[in-house]
Amino acid sequence: MIVIYHHNNKVVEAVSEKENLNFSTNNVLNVLVEIAVCNPNELLVWCHYDLKSNLNLSEIHDVFHHKKIMASYNPFANFLLSDAIGYVEESPFIKVNKKVTYPTWQMSSCAGGLHASVLLELKNSIPTSDNFEYFLHSIAKLAMDNGLFCYSEPLLLRGFFDETQIRKNNKYVLFQFVKQHYKAHWVFLLFLNLFLYERKLAFLPLVFSLFYSKRNLKKEVLSTIEVKSSKKTIETEDIDVIIPTIGRKDFLYDILKDFSLQTHLPKKIIIIEQNPNLESVSELNYLRNESWPFEIKHIFTHQAGACNARNLGLAETKNEWVFMADDDIRINNSFLKEAFIKIRKFGLQEITFACYEGDYDRNKKYLKEIQWEIFGSGCSIVKHKFLENLTYRKGFEFGYGEDTDFGMQLRNAGLDIIYIPKPEILHLKAPVGGFRTKPVLQWQDDVIQPKPSPTVMLYKILNLSKEQMKGYKTTLLIKFYKSQSIKNPIRYLLYFNKQWNQSMYWANQLKNKV
The missing domain is CATH 3.90.550.10 (Spore Coat Polysaccharide Biosynthesis Protein SpsA; Chain A)
Structure with missing residues (x-):
C-alpha cells in the first residue's frame, strides 16, 4: 500500500509501508501514474493532507479486498457535481447514503484508493486533468460498466464528518461531465431542466460543453486483471x-x-x-x-x-x-x-x-x-x-x-x-395459471388516468432525489407526446400535469399501506 497526501491538487507527501517516496512532479495524477508504473502490484491510496490524522489505515485492506475495487469517501455535504446531475441520470448511484458502503461512481479526492494495475489499464483511455476529482469521477463512471466496483466508503475516514460545509459547484464542470459521459442530447435536457425547475439559464456552460468529445472505454479494458477476494463472506454454504x-x-x-x-x-x-x-x-x-x-x-x-x-x-x-x-x-x-x-x-x-x-x-x-x-x-x-x-x-x-x-x-x-x-x-416465461385473476386497481375507473403507473411513481418518490424526479417528469412528458392523441402542446401539457398529479395522489395513498 502507498499513500499519497495532497493539497490543492499538488502532492505533499507519498508514503509506502516502509519509507517515504520521491516523485518528479507534484501533480497528483502524474504522481499516481509514476508510482503505479514502478509499483504495479500495490494499492494506491490518496488523502487530503488536512485529513491525514483521520485516514483509517487499519480498515484499508478490508475495504480493498480485491483489485477491481475503487472506493472513496466525501465527508462534506455535496460532491464535485451538483445535485443537478439527477436531471440527467435516474440510477441508484446518484442519491448516495453516506452512512453505509454504497455503490456510486461519484468519487471524492478527500480519501480513497485504487489498485495500481487498474490505473495503468485506464490511464491511456482517460486523459489526465489538473482537476483530480474530475478524473476520479470519470474513471468510475466509465469503468463501472467494465467491471470496476465503485463505492462511497465511510470506513475510510474516522472522526471527521462535516455535512454542513457546502462546496461551490461549477456549472461548466457539470455540463462538461455530461457531454463527455452521456449521449449528446442530455446536455440540452440538462439546460432545459435547469431553466424549468430552477429558473437558471446556463447558456455559456452549454455552449462550452459542445467542444468536448464523448469519452469511451474498450469493453475488455480490465479483463486481464484477476479478481481474488481476501474478504470472507461465507461461514457455511447452507x-x-x-x-x-x-x-x-x-x-x-x-x-x-x-x-x-x-x-x-x-x-x-x-x-x-x-x-x-x-x-x-x-x-x-x-x-x-x-x-x-x-x-x-x-x-x-x-x-x-x-x-x-x-x-x-x-x-x-x-x-x-x-x-x-x-x-x-x-x-x-x-x-x-x-x-x-x-x-x-x-x-x-x-x-x-x-x-x-x-x-x-x-x-x-x-x-x-x-x-x-x-x-x-x-x-x-x-x-x-x-x-x-x-x-x-x-x-x-x-x-x-x-x-x-x-x-x-x-x-x-x-x-x-x-x-x-x-x-x-x-x-421459461410460463403462461399464467388458469385461476389467476386480473386485480381491480383503485384508479382504473378514474376519468383522468394516472401517468406514470402509481406503483412506478411510488418507487420514485421513495428512492429518487428531487432532481431525479423532475428529470424523469421531463423525459416522460417528451416521450409520451408521440403516442397520445392530444397534439396541441398547451392542452397536452395541462392534461399531462393532471395525470402526473393523479399518479402522485395514488402513490402517496399506496405509500401508507402496511
Whole structure:
C-alpha cells in the first residue's frame, strides 16, 4: 500500500509501508501514474493532507479486498457535481447514503484508493486533468460498466464528518461531465431542466460543453486483471430457497427436480402457493407423495400477490443464504456450487444472476460481473442477515417496482447488487395459471388516468432525489407526446400535469399501506 497526501491538487507527501517516496512532479495524477508504473502490484491510496490524522489505515485492506475495487469517501455535504446531475441520470448511484458502503461512481479526492494495475489499464483511455476529482469521477463512471466496483466508503475516514460545509459547484464542470459521459442530447435536457425547475439559464456552460468529445472505454479494458477476494463472506454454504407459485404445478415440479439434482443441495425450500378461490385446496400433491432430499416448507394462502408471498417466505428463512427464485425457471445441476464459487471469488454478499429467455436474449446480456441497477426477486442469492429487517412494501402489490424498491432497501442496508453472467438461469416465461385473476386497481375507473403507473411513481418518490424526479417528469412528458392523441402542446401539457398529479395522489395513498 502507498499513500499519497495532497493539497490543492499538488502532492505533499507519498508514503509506502516502509519509507517515504520521491516523485518528479507534484501533480497528483502524474504522481499516481509514476508510482503505479514502478509499483504495479500495490494499492494506491490518496488523502487530503488536512485529513491525514483521520485516514483509517487499519480498515484499508478490508475495504480493498480485491483489485477491481475503487472506493472513496466525501465527508462534506455535496460532491464535485451538483445535485443537478439527477436531471440527467435516474440510477441508484446518484442519491448516495453516506452512512453505509454504497455503490456510486461519484468519487471524492478527500480519501480513497485504487489498485495500481487498474490505473495503468485506464490511464491511456482517460486523459489526465489538473482537476483530480474530475478524473476520479470519470474513471468510475466509465469503468463501472467494465467491471470496476465503485463505492462511497465511510470506513475510510474516522472522526471527521462535516455535512454542513457546502462546496461551490461549477456549472461548466457539470455540463462538461455530461457531454463527455452521456449521449449528446442530455446536455440540452440538462439546460432545459435547469431553466424549468430552477429558473437558471446556463447558456455559456452549454455552449462550452459542445467542444468536448464523448469519452469511451474498450469493453475488455480490465479483463486481464484477476479478481481474488481476501474478504470472507461465507461461514457455511447452507441455503434456503423461496419460491412463490400460482397455477403452475408442472413448472414448479420441474424446478424442484432441478434443485433435487444439485451437486450442492439446498437445506430448505419454502413454497408459497396462492389461490384466490376461497374454496380451493392445494394442487401440489407431489410435495407429499414424493421423497425430496431437502426440507420443504409449504405455505398455502388464498391471498394472491407476489409481495405478500415473498414476505411469507422471508419469515421462514433461517440459513446463512437465501435464494429468491421463481416457479418457471430452470437451472443446471452445478448451479448452486458455481454460485458459491463466485461469491467466494468476489467476496460478495448478494448476487443477481443472468436470467435468459433464449439464445437471442442471451446475446444481449452483459458478459462480465458488474454493479447492477436492478435487483431480481426471482434470480438472486442474498446473505440472510441483510434480509432480517426487510419486507416487500405492500403498496407495490399487483403493480411494478417491488423488485427495484427491495434492491434499494438492500443498498441502504449496506449491500451492493452484483450481476453475475455465470451460472445462468433459463426463464421459461410460463403462461399464467388458469385461476389467476386480473386485480381491480383503485384508479382504473378514474376519468383522468394516472401517468406514470402509481406503483412506478411510488418507487420514485421513495428512492429518487428531487432532481431525479423532475428529470424523469421531463423525459416522460417528451416521450409520451408521440403516442397520445392530444397534439396541441398547451392542452397536452395541462392534461399531462393532471395525470402526473393523479399518479402522485395514488402513490402517496399506496405509500401508507402496511
